[in-house]
Amino acid sequence: MPPHRRIDVVVDSVKRLQRIGATANLANLLQKQHPADLAQVFGEIQERDRQAAFNALCDRNSRLAMEALSELGPENGAKLLAGRAPEEIAALLQELESDDAAAIVNYLPEEISAAVLELLGRKEGGEVENLLEYAEQTAGRIMNPQVFALSEDLTVGESIVALQGSRDVEMVFYLYVVDERRHLVGVISLRRLLLVSPETPLKRIMTADLISVRVDTDQEEVARQVASYNLLAIPVVDEENKLVGVITVDDVIDVIKDEATEDIYRLAGVSSDERVFTPPVESLRKRLPWLVVNLATAFLAASVVKVFESTISAVTALAVFMPIVAGMGGNAATQTLTVIVRGIALGELTWGNTRKALLKEGLVGIGNGVATGALAALGAWALQGNPALGAVLAAAMIINMFVAATAGTLIPLTLRALKVDPALASSVFITTLTDVFGFLSFLGLGTVFVRYLH
Amino acid sequence: MPPHRRIDVVVDSVKRLQRIGATANLANLLQKQHPADLAQVFGEIQERDRQAAFNALCDRNSRLAMEALSELGPENGAKLLAGRAPEEIAALLQELESDDAAAIVNYLPEEISAAVLELLGRKEGGEVENLLEYAEQTAGRIMNPQVFALSEDLTVGESIVALQGSRDVEMVFYLYVVDERRHLVGVISLRRLLLVSPETPLKRIMTADLISVRVDTDQEEVARQVASYNLLAIPVVDEENKLVGVITVDDVIDVIKDEATEDIYRLAGVSSDERVFTPPVESLRKRLPWLVVNLATAFLAASVVKVFESTISAVTALAVFMPIVAGMGGNAATQTLTVIVRGIALGELTWGNTRKALLKEGLVGIGNGVATGALAALGAWALQGNPALGAVLAAAMIINMFVAATAGTLIPLTLRALKVDPALASSVFITTLTDVFGFLSFLGLGTVFVRYLH
Numbered sequence: 001m002p003p004h005r006r007i008d009v010v011v012d013s014v015k016r017l018q019r020i021g022a023t024a025n026l027a028n029l030l031q032k033q034h035p036a037d038l039a040q041v042f043g044e045i046q047e048r049d050r051q052a053a054f055n056a057l058c059d060r061n062s063r064l065a066m067e068a069l070s071e072l073g074p075e076n077g078a079k080l081l082a083g084r085a086p087e088e089i090a091a092l093l094q095e096l097e098s099d100d101a102a103a104i105v106n107y108l109p110e111e112i113s114a115a116v117l118e119l120l121g122r123k124e125g126g127e128v129e130n131l132l133e134y135a136e137q138t139a140g141r142i143m144n145p146q147v148f149a150l151s152e153d154l155t156v157g158e159s160i161v162a163l164q165g166s167r168d169v170e171m172v173f174y175l176y177v178v179d180e181r182r183h184l185v186g187v188i189s190l191r192r193l194l195l196v197s198p199e200t201p202l203k204r205i206m207t208a209d210l211i212s213v214r215v216d217t218d219q220e221e222v223a224r225q226v227a228s229y230n231l232l233a234i235p236v237v238d239e240e241n242k243l244v245g246v247i248t249v250d251d252v253i254d255v256i257k258d259e260a261t262e263d264i265y266r267l268a269g270v271s272s273d274e275r276v277f278t279p280p281v282e283s284l285r286k287r288l289p290w291l292v293v294n295l296a297t298a299f300l301a302a303s304v305v306k307v308f309e310s311t312i313s314a315v316t317a318l319a320v321f322m323p324i325v326a327g328m329g330g331n332a333a334t335q336t337l338t339v340i341v342r343g344i345a346l347g348e349l350t351w352g353n354t355r356k357a358l359l360k361e362g363l364v365g366i367g368n369g370v371a372t373g374a375l376a377a378l379g380a381w382a383l384q385g386n387p388a389l390g391a392v393l394a395a396a397m398i399i400n401m402f403v404a405a406t407a408g409t410l411i412p413l414t415l416r417a418l419k420v421d422p423a424l425a426s427s428v429f430i431t432t433l434t435d436v437f438g439f440l441s442f443l444g445l446g447t448v449f450v451r452y453l454h
Numbered sequence: 455m456p457p458h459r460r461i462d463v464v465v466d467s468v469k470r471l472q473r474i475g476a477t478a479n480l481a482n483l484l485q486k487q488h489p490a491d492l493a494q495v496f497g498e499i500q501e502r503d504r505q506a507a508f509n510a511l512c513d514r515n516s517r518l519a520m521e522a523l524s525e526l527g528p529e530n531g532a533k534l535l536a537g538r539a540p541e542e543i544a545a546l547l548q549e550l551e552s553d554d555a556a557a558i559v560n561y562l563p564e565e566i567s568a569a570v571l572e573l574l575g576r577k578e579g580g581e582v583e584n585l586l587e588y589a590e591q592t593a594g595r596i597m598n599p600q601v602f603a604l605s606e607d608l609t610v611g612e613s614i615v616a617l618q619g620s621r622d623v624e625m626v627f628y629l630y631v632v633d634e635r636r637h638l639v640g641v642i643s644l645r646r647l648l649l650v651s652p653e654t655p656l657k658r659i660m661t662a663d664l665i666s667v668r669v670d671t672d673q674e675e676v677a678r679q680v681a682s683y684n685l686l687a688i689p690v691v692d693e694e695n696k697l698v699g700v701i702t703v704d705d706v707i708d709v710i711k712d713e714a715t716e717d718i719y720r721l722a723g724v725s726s727d728e729r730v731f732t733p734p735v736e737s738l739r740k741r742l743p744w745l746v747v748n749l750a751t752a753f754l755a756a757s758v759v760k761v762f763e764s765t766i767s768a769v770t771a772l773a774v775f776m777p778i779v780a781g782m783g784g785n786a787a788t789q790t791l792t793v794i795v796r797g798i799a800l801g802e803l804t805w806g807n808t809r810k811a812l813l814k815e816g817l818v819g820i821g822n823g824v825a826t827g828a829l830a831a832l833g834a835w836a837l838q839g840n841p842a843l844g845a846v847l848a849a850a851m852i853i854n855m856f857v858a859a860t861a862g863t864l865i866p867l868t869l870r871a872l873k874v875d876p877a878l879a880s881s882v883f884i885t886t887l888t889d890v891f892g893f894l895s896f897l898g899l900g901t902v903f904v905r906y907l908h
Binding site for chain 2: 008071160173228232260263267268274279280283291292294302305309316317320321324327335337341360364367368379383431
């Protein structure tokens, strides 16, 4: 990231204009920006200033203001609208595609959203309301119902005329072909239309073998298909194979980014809707439950140590080295867990090759245990002058890193089998396991061989 | 992921056909699949079988085989070619776009790649060689040099004829307009061409205010621009603003996925090129250095404990509870770190708002410390029957979680200032810090108040 980006200059100017109350100049500056840049600017100023900036722009150019609001994400976007009357909100939402409008309505306070939906329904035939009936994170929820479809009986020339007559369809890449009952039967790329003579019937040049998703397909699966088949858009059909919408690649990119964020966050025990500038109280409310769960599990590990209190009292050196066994196990487990969870997310790890993955991670775990265990043993010997302590340390590390590898593989795979997100097997939980097993193996071996450790 | 995917059926059939040695049937089955599906199939069979399957398909349909190989990723793809003679490899690489070919050549053994490049250069004018001269992970390296550009003096009608005459340009979405010295001056969408009369000069309908990147722009920045401006392709220019290539959205999706994987991996101390089925020895070699670094830091934490050995010997209960302080600090630090690193990656955290983030995380850290510290104090009191021990535990947890929050924010931000990837501040390092501070605060306070702890 370059230290002085153009956007930083805009942010500085916005702040300055707001400070001196130059609203007209502010609106002038804002309306020259791209919606995505505006969203970035809005994201970097205080919430109160953001509302003022949005209002100023909205008075000048409501479509641009709404596009910027949409780019800001539905949750933050809805906040900027929540203070207005339902009539105003409904009018503003009509500036957006209905999938974007639906996403925002979903985050409006309930008492407003009902009124807004009713008003919208009167004007655009209930499209937004229909979208909201599909489950969250499915193709139906994120699709755009305004899909450009042509009858299979048309010729290329007629299709071009139809295309010229269509206004609202901004991003057309593929022309979908449907039969008289709107069943999806084929696809033609825009470029192909240019390459054949106008009399050619669509039927003859369309590709009949096309990839589509159903309204109830999970958005992650939609993204996987668009990404692996290098598509620009994917048609969405209902259970009768009737064309009901289209999902474009820009929405798929948002899904891919959101799902990656979700995985990263879940692995770390962070709620997936938290962002850098979520207000402190809300962040606290979101993170605390994870930490409390982990506190309970930490007490579990502590109670293992408590069982061996008399051994520790006899050989306090055990207390010095026990965090090493637990910590190294935790790190090895985090490595395994991350590779497995990402492998599942990228579709590389499937039912067929689970055993192979387990075998591999087990081997790596033992290898890491032997290598780091030997080093640790030498270190402990040097530090305490007792080779037996080193041997106990090494043995405990090998056991614990094998446990770490096995648990780091099996827990996410088991969660997936139970249809739970594998990333929920966050390092928080795995670390408890390696703490418990680390203390148990190290202090257990220490108790057995206590007479050699003095 | 549905339990029985179509692809699993294909994988099973491939395995069966290979077992009985039915190579002709195998080639028949393979050549009916989409390249992306073939890549998935190749990924799920043993390496030796993969080579055999690729060879069988290559004899039947070398273009499809090469497309599948390309989808498999350049590293794995290069392995499938490495056994062949340079002449054969060069001929096969010509089936691919030159950006995909360049990525593969980059992973060929050095003695082969030089010969292949020379052979390729004779046939296609050194395109692949030129691409390889740009630094890795820049726009120049991932762009396709075959970009469809039109002279600004043409009319719409002439442009359509030119488009019809172009063969190789598979994915045209935008038509770039250049002046007589190939400077990029404008862009027109394919759809726009259909909407105006053939005599219209391109100059009149083109958008002159267009977004481009330079050959040396980092691929992450390219992805950010394509994603935030919802582009299907972005033109690449040299330092004189001459059009030299184009990057399409499907390549951008790969970049976004790779960068997310890199972040997830680095946070966990895993090398970014490791995958689920990286061979065990190679995984060991990649993960061990991280673990050895961490072992050294774990000894640092252990040596802190060692300083307080006499206190522990007097009050062994301290050994029971000290892992709680360290562990909870580690978890809180991981949460903060993850939010900050992801915030940087998504472009939400910039120079201007660093202080705000630090303030927020500090507050959340203290809040989490007070809440979990109070709970832990009650737990320790109940377990050991000593309220003073609980008070020391709570105080140490508050200190350590504040340190965790501050370090989790400042370390990645400092790394970014030093132009190092912030995700390298992996939880492995942060955890050491929270271990050291956790032991120091808890055992330090325990030593000061030792007389109340018996």
